[in-house]
Amino acid sequence: METDFLKTFTRIAELGSMAEAARDMGLTPAAVAHQIKALEKDLGVTLIARSGRTVVPTAAGYRLLEKARPVLADMNGLRALVQESAMQGELRLGVINSALHTLIPEMLERYCRKYPDVHVHVHADVSPQLLHQLQEDIIDLAVCQHPAFDLPKTLGWSLLREEALIVIAHKSLQREPPLHLLKTQPFIRYDRKLAGGRRADAFLRAHHIEPKASFELDSLLAIALMVDRRLGVSLIPDFRSPLTATLDIAALPLENTGKARAFGVLWKRESPRGMLVQAMVEQAREMAVKYGEAYEYQGHQ
Structure with a gap:
């Protein structure tokens, strides 16, 4: 009996959908259906049945589910035990510049404190280049903008932040309507x-x-x-950085700015540095929660 097939079965039971389980696990629906059929053939019983728009375990499926969960937990524990020494080596991280000024420094501080034997090589570039470098195995994961197209199932994505367009101006101009500032003030594009x-x-x-x-x-x-130096106003994504906290600038919100800029973590689901990559993804998610709560507290959301 394949352990991966058991994982697929338990995920279907949790989500109530084979299609959702396929998306969640980065598999095709056909692959998920094949695994379930193979598992049912191996056990000689039907494991799932349709109930309206969802699928639910059969009586035999529930019995298997009860035993499978502790088995899978034990397998994960064994894997973690033998891979403890795997948290070392080099991790190649690609980032966009604005991420370097916001989430990345503290994220790396926490990661390196937790995994001191990992050497992180940080490379800055624009999002399209980072996607290409990830696909060509030049980097292991990227903090970048989401591409303008659907990602292949071989790549994982976790949203870290969304940034709407704002006007930034010197604090002396913060009571002026933002559209008026764009029309009348020197502009930094x-x-x-x-x-x-x-x-x-x-x-x-x-x-x-x-x-x-x-x-x-x-x-x-x-x-x-440059805005702090009164050289003009600008229209930019709402990036918030500790490096700008002491500047005499104001962030002025706008209405109807369209879709916000979304950036997050992008990685290959299958990687020889999988343990290192997943640990960095989890660290990034923790930082996103922390920064998001801070912005909400400050009234920025």
Whole structure:
């Protein structure tokens, strides 16, 4: 009896859907159906039955489920035991620049404190390049924007943050309407070669605003520093960084900005560094919760 087939069966029972279990496990529906049929053939009983739009275990399925869960838990414990020494070596992490200024430093601090024998090589690039590097096994995982297309089932994705467009201005201008600032103040443009810059440009066109552009930069942190120096206002994704906390800038919300910029962790489901990758994914999720709660407390959400 295949342990993986038991995992698939228990996940179907938990989700009540073979299609949902397939998506959750990164398998095709056909592969899930094949595993269940093979398990039923091996045991000589029917394990699941349809009940309306869901599937439920049969009486035999419930009996198997009762015994399978502790067996799978024991297997996971054995795997963790023999892989304790696997938490060492090199992990190659690709990140976008704005993540370097927000989640990444503390995330790495926690990760390296927990796994001191892991050497993390951090490489900064734009999201499309990071996706290519992940697919070519140049990096092991990436903190980047979600691609504009559906991901293949070979890749895992976990959302860390969504960032709507905002206007940032010097605090002396924070009582002015944000659209008025875009029309009247010197404008620091976010690089249109980047997805966030193109989204900002589309917003300006939709509102028939032709700003007085003085600069165009690909660094959100640099833009914030220039706004602090009263060199203009800008229209950027709502990135919040400890590095901007002491600046004299104000974040002014906008209405009807369209879809927010989503960035998260992207990784290959099958990797020779799987244990290291999953540990980093879990650390990233913890940091996302922490930062999200902090923003909500500060009234930024």
